Amino acid sequence: MSLLPRLALQQLRTQLRTTEWRALLLASWLAIALTTLLTLLGDRLERGLLRESANILGADLVLSSSRPLTPERLEQIHATGVDQTRVVQFPSMVSNPAAQDRPPMLVSVRAATAPYPLRGEIITEPPQPGHLPTPGHVWVEARVLDQLGLALGDTLQLGYSRFTVSAELISSPDRGTGFRSFSPHILIDRADLDATGVLAPGSRASFRVLMRGDKEAITALEAMLRPRLADHERLLALRTDQPLTGDALGNALAYLKLAALVALLLSALTILLSLRRFSLKQYSRSALLLNLGLSPNQLVRVYLYQLLAAWLLVAVLGTLSGVLVESAVQGWLTNLLPQRLPAPTPWLYFSGAALGLAMLILLGLPPVLSLARIPVAHLLRGDAPPQDRRARSLQVACLALLSITLLLFLQTPWAALVLLALLLVGGVAFGYIAQSLLQWLSRPLASRLLLGRLLQLRLRQQRKWHRLQSAVIVLLLTLLAVVWVSRADLLAQWRAKFPVDTPNYFVINIQPWQKEGLDRFMAEHRIDSDLYPMIRGRLNQLNGAPIRPQLTDEQLQDNTLRRELNLSWMREQPAHNDLLRGQWWDATPERPQISVEQDMMEDLGLKLGDRLGFDIGGQQVEAEITSERQVEWTSFRPNFYVIFSPGALESYPTTWITSFRLDGERKQLATQMLEAFPSLTLIDIDQLLAQLSVWLKRLGDSSAMLLALTLACGLILMAVTLLQALEQRRFESALMQTLGASSEQTRQLDLLEFLLLGLTCGLLAGVAAEATLAGLQLALLDVEPRLHPWLWLILPLLSSAFFVGIGFLIRRPLRLDQCYRLLRAGT
Amino acid sequence: MDMEQSTRHPLMIEARDISKHFDTEAGRVELFSRLNLEVARGESLAIVGRSGAGKSTLLSLLAGLDTPSDGSVRIDGQLIETLDDRQRAQLRASTISFIFQSFHLLPELTALDNVRLPLEIRGAADPAHDARHWLREVGLGERTDHYPAQLSGGEQQRVAIARAFATRPSLLFADEPTGNLDEDTGAKIIEHLFRLNEQQGTTLILITHDAELAARCQRRLRLHNGALEELVT
Incomplete structure (x- = not known):
């Protein structure tokens, strides 16, 4: 083997013992495994289910x-x-x-x-x-x-x-x-x-x-x-862009990829910090190699070979683990998916490794190139490499290229950018809030404990690192808590918000000749339900003229105009609809009247007295709006945008619809009903929701798994950031001991700092998670927000264990006789 | 404790037959052996010697930061080898201060907080007030909220001097205090150092290779070939 690759391998072998290279390799491994997993799974699902063929x-x-x-x-x-x-x-x-x-x-x-x-x-x-x-x-x-x-x-x-x-x-x-x-x-x-x-x-x-x-x-x-x-x-x-199997799975995939973005960003940050630390330690070695006659070009090649060798190692491990996890996940989804998935496109097996290479090279190039520019005088005076505009532009260019690569991989650049912005803003906010909270929490300690006063100084000393660390941990714990809670909780909560008598069966397609028999069946078995007539019609006129030219572009997008509406007619106002304005008809009015749903009135800019025209099976029917109703769409009862007064629609082909509730033993009545009326279409809402909840749970599980991987990335990043400050911490500890602190005191101070940092981050994550969950509950499910007290306990505990664990894993105790030597060495 | 022992022990430092050697793969390296040294309370002493002679090791032994391979060191009457980690820390906090060649200020703390640090360690009643007083003493009363990076080298060393005197130590070690400063700034630093030393009656042990600086001390010793020689002017 020629000199340069040999030198690179030797360097790598030695470096494998250092924490920064271990962190770098671990982060790259995770990034490669995650990318491989998502690309393979995404490709198979897409080709199997989404892409039209x-x-x-x-x-x-x-x-x-x-x-x-x-x-x-x-x-x-x-x-x-x-x-x-x-x-x-x-x-x-x-x-x-x-x-x-x-x-x-x-x-x-x-x-x-x-x-x-x-x-x-x-x-x-x-x-x-x-x-x-x-x-x-x-x-x-x-x-x-x-x-x-x-x-x-x-x-x-x-x-x-x-x-x-x-x-x-x-x-x-x-x-x-x-x-x-x-x-x-x-x-x-x-x-x-x-x-x-x-x-x-x-x-x-x-x-x-x-x-x-x-x-x-x-x-x-x-x-x-x-x-x-x-x-x-x-x-x-074929070859049109309309997805065949709905957007649901496509959205799920995009969502999983976005979750992976967080993990990839954390890995990239870890690699960046590890390489920066590595290159700082390589100044003397590089200056020496240059001094011994190696050209800057050769030096760059040595370090690039080293990065390539490291990449080769993690590419093999990462790809293998990615493929293994992918086959596990796929096996797990098998009985949910409508058909077997095709084998992945062969070259995609290398996607993770390729992204890993891009990350290592793009993040590694700037520090490696700066090593080649280190003046030989570093050996004498400790000069650092020049930090000029060239070095900075290279750094910016490499980071930009890496961002583009990541966005291309995720295929949803806008969503990714929005997420990125949210993460940045959230991260900065959490960092500053955590810092203020730390200061505030340390105040009572400072007035009672000697250590508390030192802690205040320590918090000031470490504030930059605390900001970064708490931002990452709070974001990660919040995401994890939200996904963990919502995967089971939200659906259960949504279901729980319905009154106990909410119908759980729908019967649709009831033909006119079945109505009488069905009414009798219901009465005999004391099933509480009303049958409503249903006629399909399209809204096409407003006040005697075509409606479309009278509306804005936004109004034209309204749901009520884009499809046929289910129209109904009834004598009495439905009990589950509230009348907001106007009056319900008394009997059969002379001219047809209609009652319109509140949102439809608002969205289309309708008012009482307007006349709406409908195309029903090719015939035109016109009616005047005489009332406005509020409809609870999630009531699981037949609901209609437009209800006609009696006498207007009876002559059109009609089917009937109803809903009712059966519990426990009485669910047998559904079977009996189907036996008596085999042609009815009976829809069991409980079954439908059960099918949906299995999907939601699988999606939740998948994102929880991704987030667990993300948390692992976060853990490594934490270790690296603590490591970055380690020298400074050791130095500070040496100074404190020289100034009169005992080693026990510095240990306690470290413990107190990590504990407080962990508690603060856990508390903040608890608040953020509760706020997010409350937002989801209000916006998505329209239910009263509910608190999750166990989060308040688990998150601070988890996060403290996290900080104290990593802190003490990395912390090396300093003997008194080392203190002065360390301070002297820093001279 | 301090006062009682101070009155009983006129010697601030008493080193008897101290040796220091290191075991390396190549065998034992002996830095010095059987050194004897007495430093009286309030005395100023300079230790000079070429690089690698073991001056800093001697300093860490005399300051109780390290233990000798043989022999014994008493600081303010207390035998160092008999003290545990906590007691030694207490002795350092109550009695000893240091000034380093490269200042060793914590970069993320302001000048005020850097001076506060040793006061907080010993649990002083009003550390901020004391720290402000000592910063004024070294002429930095207006720069208390500046970070080390915002101060010049000389100013940083003045903060270090304020930090060293803030705990009103009986014993002060200064290790090449002007080594990183230009001549003019160094001279000003020395003025501050000796002025405060005189005011406080501190015992000063100065390590330097600067003959002029050494000449300002009452006594001068040279560490040479593992032995201490008294220099007479």
Whole structure:
């Protein structure tokens, strides 16, 4: 081996014994592992679930509609000659008729027509010959088998029909969009659908046409369809940017990446401080090597080789641990995800190592280059390298490059910048608050204890480091506490805020001919509920003229204009709505009147007396606003933006909706109801929330894991900052002992300082966490903030243990005879 | 304790047959052996010698910061080797002060806080008041809130002198106090040092290689080849 690499390796071997290099390696290791983990997991989730591909779409082009597709539309598509097939997807309850004790389960039903799908394939266990279940058979996902206690060959009830479960659905394309794509799926042949009776006019469902063809035909079809899409239609195509499986998972990934940003920043700061300390210690060595004839260029190469060798070591370890953790997390998510994840893109295995290299080189270059500029006179007079504009610009350029690299990695630059700004502002604020708090807390000690007075001087002496340390620790503990508490607490709290009689079942798609029977069933079983009629209509006119030109751009974005509204009519004012202004109609008014929800009035700038026009199935209906209502949207009762007076809507196709509450034994009534009215769509809110809470918990667990890693980064950074000040601390301790303090006193002083620092940071983190949680509770859940007294105990304890632990791990006691020598050496 | 022993022991320092050697891989290195030294209360003594002669080691032995390999040291009548860590700390706090070549002020503390530090260690009643008084004594009454980095070298050493006298020590060690200062500033520092020393009746032990400075002391010793020689003017 030639001289320079050999020298670099020797240096590294010696340096591995120093704390700053250990911290540097540990921080780089964590950063690389974390990056590898997130990149691999992100890539697999994205390719598996988010990114549109023919395999996921099940076709080249999909037209999706919330209403049955019109014959004209189907004819348009048919005329182009592309292959096509149709599928209907809707939520429904299914049950196991052989196990009456098991409650029915909410699933997403897909009824498809062969050939299905047009792209990709359905994988079942055991493998099935055709692409679809034969009539009378159903394929179901593992979660359905588990929850209903079904085995292959058993019977499953859907609506009026019973199906034989002939295979387990392992993976399938065309899962639909949004939350429904995460519900457990079952697949039947379209030919079996009508007999189930669950789908009737006006039912909530997604009606899709899947299309396949050569590129030109598909492009032409897309170009033809896209400009003519109706409001209830969506076109999903390959290579368009519309995410197929909702934003939820994309948001979750972005959130996890942002959490990782904190860890990466801490690692970068650790590496920066470690390298600065390292380079300070290398002045004499560099001056000597230069003096012995090494050129500055060669010197730079020696140190760069050293950094590269260190990188190689942590790249291997970091990548391996990243891959291991990733496979653990993926295994953990398996039964939650709708399908198996594809293998990661091979080159992404190196992403963590690459980021690690960028961090080491960009942070290492400025100190290494400054070492090459050290004057040989350092050996004689201890001159430092010149700190000119060149050195500073290099430092700024390297930090800027590193920031860009980090932002590119995170892919959400704006969110990352906002987070960065928040962290900076929060950090500075916490640093100063902690410092004032420390001073304030030390005052009573100073008046009672001799040590307390020394502590005040120590607090002044160490104030810069205390600011940095407390900023980092308070931020980390706050984040950790918020994530930890919210992962279980928020959802539970949200649920707890509802009165005990809050409905937990919804029945939708009740057909007019079922209403009477259902009313009777409810009365017989003393189920407290009201049935409300529901008619779909689009708001299109205001005071006799088209509404859109009369509104501002912001108003045009309003939810009530972007989709069809569920309209209702009723004689009596609903008990759970308060009338804010105007008057409820007495009987059947001569001309139609409407009562409008408060936010809609406000957002669209409506006032009593305005006339609104609706397009209901192609016919125009106009009514005057005579009252304004307040609606509690989270009441789990049927709620409507617009309620008509009787007499206006009765002639339009109507379905009915209701909600009610069943507890304990009475939950059996839901099963009985489905038996009596198999075609009803019964939605079990408890099940829905349980599905949601599992997701939230997994997300919370993942972020808690990330934050634990972040905390580890914080710990290393803390060690490095304490180390930075160690020489100064030893020096101060030597001076104090020379001036008359005993070594026991200096030890007690250190202990007191770390303890107070820990307590202060813990208390501040407690306050910050409670404030954040209260904010979340108010803004997100609209519940009364609740305090978490255990946080007030745990956080100060944790943070004190943290400081005292690290402080005493690093602290080396100073013997009296060393004190004077140390002071002399500083001469 | 101090007063009682002070009256009983006219000698501030009494070193009997002290030796210091270090064991290294290459064998034993003997710095000096069987040195004897007596310093009377209120006396000023200069110890001169070339670099590496062991002056600073001798100083740390005489100040009770280190223990000799052989022999015994009494400070103010107390036998150092019989004192534990706490008692030695108490002796230093009540009796001894130091002035160093490179000032050794804590950079994050103001001049006032630096002077307060030893007063706080010994639990003085009103450290801030005393510290202010001593800063005025060295002519820095207007600069109490300045940090060391905002002071010149000479001013920093004046703060160090104020710190040294603030505890009204009976014994003051000054280790090359002008070593880091130019000639003019050094001369002013010496004026302050000897003036306060005279005022307070402190016993002064000065380590220096500056013959002129040494000449201002009542007695001069040279540490040479492990032995102490009395220099006569």
